[in-house]
Structure formats: structure tokens, C-alpha cells
Amino acid sequence: MEKTPVAELINVKKRIGKTTIIDDISLKVYPGEVFGFLGPNGAGKTTTIRMMVGLMDITEGEILIHNNSVEKNFEKAIAHIGGIIENPEMYKFLSGYDNLVHYARMAPEKVTKERILEVVKLVGLEKNIKNKVGSYSLGMRQRLGLAQALLHSPSLLILDEPTNGLDPAGIREIRNYIRKIAHEENLAVFVSSHLLAEMQRMCDQIGIIQNGKLISVESVGDFVGSCSKKNVRFQVSPISEAVKVLGAPYDSLITGQGDDYIDMTVSHEHIAEINKLLVLNDVDVYSIVTLQSTLEEKFLEITGGGQ
Numbered sequence: 001m002e003k004t005p006v007a008e009l010i011n012v013k014k015r016i017g018k019t020t021i022i023d024d025i026s027l028k029v030y031p032g033e034v035f036g037f038l039g040p041n042g043a044g045k046t047t048t049i050r051m052m053v054g055l056m057d058i059t060e061g062e063i064l065i066h067n068n069s070v071e072k073n074f075e076k077a078i079a080h081i082g083g084i085i086e087n088p089e090m091y092k093f094l095s096g097y098d099n100l101v102h103y104a105r106m107a108p109e110k111v112t113k114e115r116i117l118e119v120v121k122l123v124g125l126e127k128n129i130k131n132k133v134g135s136y137s138l139g140m141r142q143r144l145g146l147a148q149a150l151l152h153s154p155s156l157l158i159l160d161e162p163t164n165g166l167d168p169a170g171i172r173e174i175r176n177y178i179r180k181i182a183h184e185e186n187l188a189v190f191v192s193s194h195l196l197a198e199m200q201r202m203c204d205q206i207g208i209i210q211n212g213k214l215i216s217v218e219s220v221g222d223f224v225g226s227c228s229k230k231n232v233r234f235q236v237s238p239i240s241e242a243v244k245v246l247g248a249p250y251d252s253l254i255t256g257q258g259d260d261y262i263d264m265t266v267s268h269e270h271i272a273e274i275n276k277l278l279v280l281n282d283v284d285v286y287s288i289v290t291l292q293s294t295l296e297e298k299f300l301e302i303t304g305g306g307q
């Protein structure tokens with residue numbers, strides 16, 4: 001039996017004036033799953049998210065949250081959503097905890113003290129929650145934003161570029177918490193980004209959007225599959241001998257050749273095999289360099305290199 005999606009976009013279009021900004025997007029997001037919405041700047045990520053949360057009209061098509069139309073049944077649909085669309089506003093002079101209490105009062109349904117403590121734990125802020133937000137790092141503030149979005153136990157969390165402005169440690173931190181929350185709370189997470197590597201680590205599904213069109217949706221498993229092949233440059237001498245040695249068994253893997261190098265699309269295991277074969281046949285190997293993963297190439301091709 002197919003799982004029921006938490007969020008469903010059905011042939012969604014957005015036109016502003018004569019310009020089509022979102023062109024016929026359909027996708028589903030399931031509970032416990034992180035769906036990455038990946039695309040270069042200006043592709044239409046924020047516009048799609050604004051329509052999902054009812055901040056912008058939909059020109060054509062429909063967006064359902066738990067089967068409630070965002071346009072026709074806004075209050076019911078929105079009650080299931082937690083989101084950080086822009087940087088969350090927090091009171092710097094209040095503690096993290098007092099900020100959460102403040103937001104809990106504004107929630108559509110009663111939020112218990114237990115729930116506040118639960119979300120604090122979920123985002124790993126137990127130790128700092130009584131400190132003033134002014135003393136928090138950006139990563140901690142982002143996590144507090146996550147806690148705020150989770151207060152009313154939503155079933156869909158929508159995050160627009162949640163790692164923007166964070167340093168690598170902060171990115172790792174937020175990424176791990178997003179995965180943890182999705183799995184522990186059986187939450188559907190819809191997260192946008194223009195960073196491929198980040199999406200690969202954070203998501204279960206990745207949809208690539210370009211010029212308002214959804215051009216591919218793949219599970220990360222499939223992505224990793226296509227990523228396991230790399231374009232590798234072997235710097236060798238003498239080149240004629242290397243070509244002879246590698247030609248027969250690996251002919252189909254060779255993608256290019258220069259005066260002192262051979263480029264090949266290979267798996268991880270191939271690299272060691274090829275190196276051994278060359279050395280055993282008296283070819284000197286000076287360097288083995290990974291040029292780019294095939295997935296990165298695919299993404300750059302799709303997006304015209306506009307990361």
C-alpha cells in the first residue's frame with residue numbers, strides 16, 4: 001500500500017504578469033522523509049514555498065496538506081505546517097526558553113510545557129536554553145528557530161535555505177538535527193537549497209528545479225549510485241604503454257587522453273585495480289586525481305553551472 005503523502009503539489013503554476021515563474025510542478029512529500037528542493041538562484045524555490053504556506057496565490061493547480069487545499073481550506077492546511085521561511089525573529093534580550101514560551105502562546109493550539117522541553121531536547125539546546133539568545137551562535141539561533149517551528153507538532157516542516165550564512169560546523173549541526181527530527185517525529189520535511197553536497201547528505205529525495213520546472217526527482221540512493229562513479233585523471237609515463245595496458249580491459253571507461261595523462265570514469269574499486277595494473281606493467285604513475293563526481297557534472301549540466 002502506498003503511503004499517504006503529507007504534502008502534495010498537483011500541476012502547480014505561478015504566473016506574474018506574462019512571466020511563468022513556476023511551470024507545472026507536481027510532487028509528493030511523505031512522513032519521515034526529507035525532500036530536498038534543489039536549484040540555482042532564481043529557479044523558483046522561494047516562490048514555490050511561498051505558495052505552499054499560503055503567502056502567495058497559486059495561478060493554476062493545487063497544493064494539498066493532509067488533503068486540505070491551501071487555497072480553499074487555508075486554516076486546516078496551515079495548522080499542519082511548521083516553517084522557517086526567512087530568518088526567524090527572536091528576542092535577543094530574552095532566553096531561548098522565554099522566546100519559546102512567547103511563541104507557544106501564539107500557537108493555534110495549546111502548547112504544553114512538556115512539549116517545549118521536548119523540542120528543546122530535539123534540537124539539542126538543553127544546556128543553553130536559559131541563556132539569552134544574544135549570546136547564541138547563528139547555528140544555535142537556527143536550531144532555536146527549528147524548535148519554534150516544531151512547537152505545535154506540525155506534520156510538515158518547510159525550510160527555505162536553512163543553512164544560509166552558517167559555517168561548515170553549523171551546517172553539519174543543522175543538517176543532523178533536521179534528519180533526526182524527520183525520523184524521530186515522523187515528520188515530512190521540505191527543504192530548499194542551491195547546494196548539491198548539502199542536499200545529498202540531508203535528504204531522502206531530491207527534486208531539481210530549474211527555470212520554474214521540476215526536471216528530476218530521485219531518491220538519494222539513486223543519486224549516490226550515480227555519484228559512485230568518478231572522473232579520474234591518471235598522470236602516467238610512458239603514455240603509449242599506459243594506453244596499451246588499459247586499452248583492452250578498460251577501453252569503455254577512458255574518456256580522454258593527453259600527452260601525459262588518461263582520464264577515465266571509474267568506480268572507487270577501479271582506481272586501485274588500474275593503479276596496480278599500470279605499475280605491474282612498468283608504467284610510472286605520478287598522480288591520481290578525482291576531477292568531479294558524475295553527479296556534480298550532471299547537476300552543473302542541468303543548471304548551466306549556475307550553482
Ligand SMILES: Nc1ncnc2c1ncn2[C@@H]1O[C@H](COP(=O)(O)OP(=O)(O)OP(=O)(O)O)[C@@H](O)[C@H]1O
Nearest residue numbers: 016019021039040041042043044045046047048194
Ligand atoms: N514578484 C515578482 N515579480 C516578478 N518576478 C518575480 C517575482 N518574484 C520572483 N520573481 C522571479 O521569479 C523567479 C524565481 O524566484 P525565486 O525567488 O522563487 O527563486 P529561488 O529559487 O528561491 O532563488 P533564490 O535562491 O535566489 O531565492 C526569479 O527569476 C525571480 O526574479
